[in-house]
Amino acid sequence: MYFEERKNKNGESFYVAVERYIDPLTGKKKRASVVYRTNTVRARRQAERELVDKIDDLISKKQGYFQGKSMLTFYDLKNSWFDTWRTTVKPQTVKREELVTDRLSELIADDILLEKITPLLIQNCLNEYREKYHSTHSTMQHIKCTLNKIFDYGVLHNVIAFSPSRVVKLSATVEEKRAKKIRLEKKFLDEREVKALLSELKGSRNQNYYDLALFLIGTGCRIGEASALTETDIDFENHLVTIDKSLQAHDLKVDDFYLDTTKTEASERVEQLPEFVIQALKRVIKRNKQFDKHMENFPSEVFRKSDFLFKTEYGVPITSHSFREILGRINKVLQIECREKYGFEWIKNAVPHSFRHIHITVLRNDPTVPLKEVQARVGHVQVETTNGYTHLMSDSQEKSVEAISRFVEKMGVSESKA
Known part of the structure; x- marks a missing residue:
């Protein structure tokens, strides 16, 4: 960090604290500065603190473009997705989805680490849930659809590398297919x-x-x-x-x-x-x-x-x-x-x-x-x-x-x- 004395168009002096930092998006050096008015030790130290905070904010903002939020557990990801998603749909849609998210807490424990969630884990959890509650194929499809949205959100925010639910396939029984056809x-x-x-x-x-x-x-x-x-x-x-x-x-x-x-x-x-x-x-x-x-x-x-x-x-x-x-x-x-x-x-x-x-x-x-x-x-x-x-x-x-x-x-x- 270094300091410069400059003059405005009226010839009055002012001071600038300058520091260089590495842009996390480009890897190139960039320059940040803070202006202060009096050349005192106190003013200079205050400018140093403000400049450090400014650079931290610049780096955090740009890292946010590709790093996303810090989420470790399924609970973190699920809640973050829901809080964002609910602002984009109608109230009655939110109410319907709340019923599904409540089921997800039983399907996948909230404290499971995201790094431990694999397609096989998703498949086994879905199978166990269906057997336990004798859920219909349409119910399981709705649950999986919500899981897809949650994990896609995680991929977008660079929390996980890929969606573990996307590769999971749900198969309806012959009886379910026939019943659905009859209903339609x-x-x-x-x-x-x-x-x-x-x-x-x-x-x-x-x-x-x-x-x-x-x-x-x-x-x-x-x-x-x-x-x-x-x-x-x-x-x-x-x-x-x-x-x-x-x-x-x-x-x-x-x-x-x-x-x-x-x-x-x-x-x-x-x-x-x-x-x-x-x-x-x-x-x-x-x-x-x-x-x-x-x-x-x-x-x-x-x-x-x-x-x-x-x-x-x-x-x-x-x-x-x-x-x-x-x-x-x-x-x-x-x-x-x-x-x-x-x-x-x-x-x-x-x-x-x-x-x-x-x-x-x-x-x-x-x-x-x-x-x-x-x-x-x-x-x-x-x-x-x-x-x-x-x-x-x-x-x-x-x-x-x-x-x-x-x-x-x-x-x-x-x-x-x-």
């Missing part, structure tokens, strides 16, 4: 099943459920996106709907429902609407006005006033839970009466997400609709594309509108005016 197939409906389901919904007391089903089929929206819609989101003149929010209602009381962002950035979109959807929306708006008038004439504590489009008979927005309950009742009715009423056995389990699947399936089965158009329409990003389209010549979604309209015409849905 029960949610996905063919044309005759869609027709029967719509017929039953049309006969329900609250016709908003029927028009909601038509809206979901016609747009491919997620139920949370549809639940959040208000009349201001609909451009009737140009047949457009703006999807830019989602209603969060899971495990919440009605008065605690809140609007959140869509599932992903790609989910924010503008969709063109078929005529049958426009007519469904007009019917919904007409009913809502009738409900508002009824609520004014016959006030009750059970009624709620809101601007949401799709509402229950009490004025609260239709959520995934309430729609699932209606569909559950219809599933039970169809299991008993489908053969007599529609000529086939009902073996399906229709859920709100079934309508999104119907929409995407219809469009993907139509050779005139480009994959990119489907992706833009439903806000769904796929890593791998399955055709030769690299871009759309137009932002129009006319092909999608035509395809889904043809499908709904087969269901016998008319475009009667509201």
